[in-house]
Amino acid sequence: MGGAGEMNATGNIPELIVNGKRLDGRAFDEMRPIKIVAGGLKNAAGSAYIEWGNNKILAAVYGPKEALPKHTQDPEKAVIKCRYSMAPFSSLEEHGRSGPNRRAIEISKVTREVFENVIIREDFPGSEIDIYVEVLQSDGGTRAAGITTAAVALATSGIPMTDLPYAVSVGKTGEHLILDLNKAEDNYSDADMPVAIGPRNDSILLLQMDGTLTKEEVMRGMSMIKKAGQTITKLQKEALRAPYESIMDRYK
Amino acid sequence: MSRIVVPGELLADKPIRMEAGFIEGNNTYSTLLGIYHEEKGVLVPLEGLWYPQRGDIVIGIVEEARLNAYNIELNSPYKGIIIAKFVETRLQRGDVIEAEVKEIDETKTVVLMRPKKLFGGKIFDVKPSKIPRIIGKQNTMVDQIRNGTKSVIMVGMNGRVWLKGGNVALATEAVLKIVEEAHTTGLTERIKALLGPQSQPQQGV
Amino acid sequence: MQPINQVKGEYVRELVNKGIREGGRDLLEYRAIDVKHGMLPNAEGSAMVTIGNTKVLCGIKLDVGEPMRDKPNQGNLMTLAELLPLASADYEPGPPSPDSIELSRVVDRGIRAAGVIDLDALFIEEGKVWSVFIDIYVLNYDGNLFDAASLAAMTALSNCKLPKYENGEVIRGANLPKLPITNTVTSCTFAKMGNKVLLDPNGSEEAIMDGRLTIANDTENIVRSMQKGLHGAFSEQELDHLLDKTFEKSKELRDIISKSRSD
Structure with missing residues (x-):
């Protein structure tokens, strides 16, 4: 999020909407193409890979296992540990620093909180579940794509959950609400609102917002997200079913 | 009718007590990736962890x-x-x-x-949700591996297999095939084919 | 190490003592190797190498930087390796471990010693040169990270773009020339177990190996870097033999890289 006013001063804001279409030709409520593959990493308890537009993200799950160091244990339920990180070669710009920065630490935290809601943690007191999200290539919306991927990775691990969350963001440029911002849109839009939803009850599990939106826009944004969520949920389910169905098809 | 379901997916619009399911309000939902057999009201996990039970x-x-x-x-x-x-x-x-x-x-x-x-032998971990299939109904599958490979085979409900003696490589191959194809039908026949004729119990002995 | 890996290792030792390996592979045989490149277009170069269940990704970025004071006309090369916690239950998040530092330095030495990158060609103008950042990302561990990482780095370098520097701006993206590559280096890693030596150790074999030797070379008869690891010792005769084996096996690896260039 750049903040439009600030950019005005430089006189350098690119026009994000041309002839009623976005720069990459999408309609306002259109997501980028999404491809999800469940599994793939042998050592992890669960894993998944996503290509969401130009984002390429791996997620893996380890555990549940004994929480260490011991003082991190909760005698009532499993603790979730989450690390979101971006590869130093992930952006089109310069080489990044390795190791999590303040942004990555915050994203790790809000991602963890999404899954604290849905994982049935009471089944595994004293244990920990580790969720790793590695952004190999980034083009805006990596936290949402990371959460969507981690949900699939968790499902492949057999860790019980009450829901299969997805996430996507909605933003605003000029008077238009736009779904699923890419990097360029994210940099120059007037608002950005990433949201994670538990589709079973449409419960809001992650909500962040930055910029300027009216109440009406927030609510309209939420319905755009839920509509997109039907597609994302469908892709998550297909990805989870695919490895099993391909083996079943072999013996039809 | 049976179908593959994911965590949070609606199984029934009435409360049904079942393993790996949970009830909220008047509905029953899945907690796992599994196959739901609607008529029987049974959810068979495709991916699941081990919950220890007495006697395991x-x-x-x-x-x-x-x-x-x-x-x-x-x-x-x-x-x-x-x-x-x-x-x-x-x-x-x-x-x-x-x-x-x-x-x-x-x-x-x-x-x-x-x-x-x-003592000795080869040990490896598999997903606990695949163990019942490795054992088979009345131990049919595991007996088949024993007969076909002459290996000693032990199967732990906690998702662990131990093999020793006989044709360990073939026994490993059989176990891994069962793990991969646990959710398909006709698996017993295919494992029989993999192991060869010795895998069948001998008649009249 | 996970207790199960120790137990698995004991079984592997039993087999190796009889001269056999899991999966029926010869003592001096690689597992199946798969190499892909260019999957990360944001990076100037990228490659993914799979050896058995070991999976290593390499991403390369080029930035404009300052030259080293003692080499004002040469570009910079920096190699880093991350043993990502998603690759193994034994890897922890946090600062680089000695193992990851050793891995990156061994890969780096081979590339430098063999003069793979023409560093003189990376000079831009007085006080400005290209810095090449090679990042090794271990995605799944099942032994022999050294050969997988050097193969990934070499493949990514061989297919790496060189951005343009115009009017103080770096121009990246498509339609760029290739980074000038002047040589090809690969490595062969051997594990010693008792009196047996095996090529391309997998994870269970590495769990019980006493010694490890990595030999990097570019052409027949020329060695470019070596690294012996762990407490176990190698004899002179073994070294002699393993150098020959490296010369022989490295042909297959160089073929894989040259094939990637023509893709």
């Missing part, structure tokens, strides 16, 4: 040999323990054992009994 046979590794008890690693968040005075021979760190779950105490520690030490 497990394969563990001695992690720590203390004076009065052994800590046993069970490929699980649940820790295993064996009270030393119930064991005839002293166990050592790194020993592989087969044992039976005696009880699960209030701290979710799995108390084991009747440990048998497994």
Whole structure:
């Protein structure tokens, strides 16, 4: 999020909407193409890979296992540990620093909180579940794509959950609400609102917002997200079913 | 009708008690990736963890040999323990054992009994949700592997397989094929074909 | 290490003592190797190498930087390796471990010693040169990270773009020339177990190996870097033999890289 006013001063804001279409030709409520593959990493308890537009993200799950160091244990339920990180070669710009920065630490935290809601943690007191999200290539919306991927990775691990969350963001440029911002849109839009939803009850599990939106826009944004969520949920389910169905098809 | 379901997916618009399902309001939902058999109201996990139950046979590794008890690693968040005075021979760190779950105490520690030490052999972990299929109805599948490979095979409910002697490579191949194809029909026949004619119980002996 | 890996290792030792390996592979045989490149277009170069169940990704970025004071006309090369916690239950998040530092330095030495990158060609103008950042990302561990990482780095370098520097701006993206590569280096890693030596150790074999030797070379008879690891010792005769084996096996690896260039 750049903040439009600030950019005005430089006189350098690119026009994000041309002839009623976005720069990459999408309609306002259109997501980028999404491809999800469940599994793939042998050592992890669960894993998944996503290509969401130009984002390429791996997620893996380890555990549940004994929480260490011991003082991190909760005698009532499993603790979730989450690390979101971006590869130093992930952006089109310069080489990044390795190791999590303040942004990555915050994203790790809000991602963890999404899954604290849905994982049935009471089944595994004293244990920990580790969720790793590695952004190999980034083009805006990596936290949402990371959460969507981690949900699939968790499902492949057999860790019980009450829901299969997805996430996507909605933003605003000029008077238009736009779904699923890419990097360029994210940099120059007037608002950005990433949201994670538990589709079973449409419960809001992650909500962040930055910029300027009216109440009406927030609510309209939420319905755009839920509509997109039907597609994302469908892709998550297909990805989870695919490895099993391909083996079943072999013996039809 | 049966279908593949994911965590949070609606199974029934009425409350049905079932393993790996949960009830909220008047609905029943899945907690796992599994196959839901609607008529039977049964959810068979495709991916699932091991929840220890009394009587389960497990394969563990001695992690720590203390004076009065052994800590046993069970490929699980649940820790295993064996009270030393119930064991005839002293166990050592790194020993592989087969044992039976005696009880699960209030701290979710799995108390084991009747440990048998497994010497040498090959050990590997598989997803616990695949274990029932490796064993088969009335042990049919595991017996088939035994007969077809002449290997000694032990299967732990905690998602662990131990093999020794005979054709270990073939036995491993059979187990991994069962793991991959656990959710398909006609698997027994395909494993039979893989193992060859010796895998069938001999008639009249 | 997970207790199960120790137990698995004991079984592997039993087999190796009889001269056999899991999966029926010869003592001096690689597992199946798969190499892909260019999957990360944001990076100037990228490659993914799979050896058995070991999976290593390499990403390369080029930035404009300052030259080293003692080499004002040469570009910079920096190699880093991350043993990502998603690759193994034994890897922890946090600062680089000695293992990851050793891995990156061994890969780096081979590339430098063999003069793979023409560093003189990376000079831009007085006080400005290209810095090449090679990042090794271990995605799944099942032994022999050294050969997988050097193969990934070499493949990514061989297919790496060189951005343009115009009017103080770096121009990246498509339609760029290739980074000038003047040589090809690969490595062969051997594990010693008792009196047996095996090529391309997998995870269970590495769990019980006593010694490890990595030999990097570019052409027949020329060695570019070596690294012996762990407490176990190698004899002179073994070294002699393993150098020959490296010369022989490295042909297959160089073929894989040259094939990637023509894709």
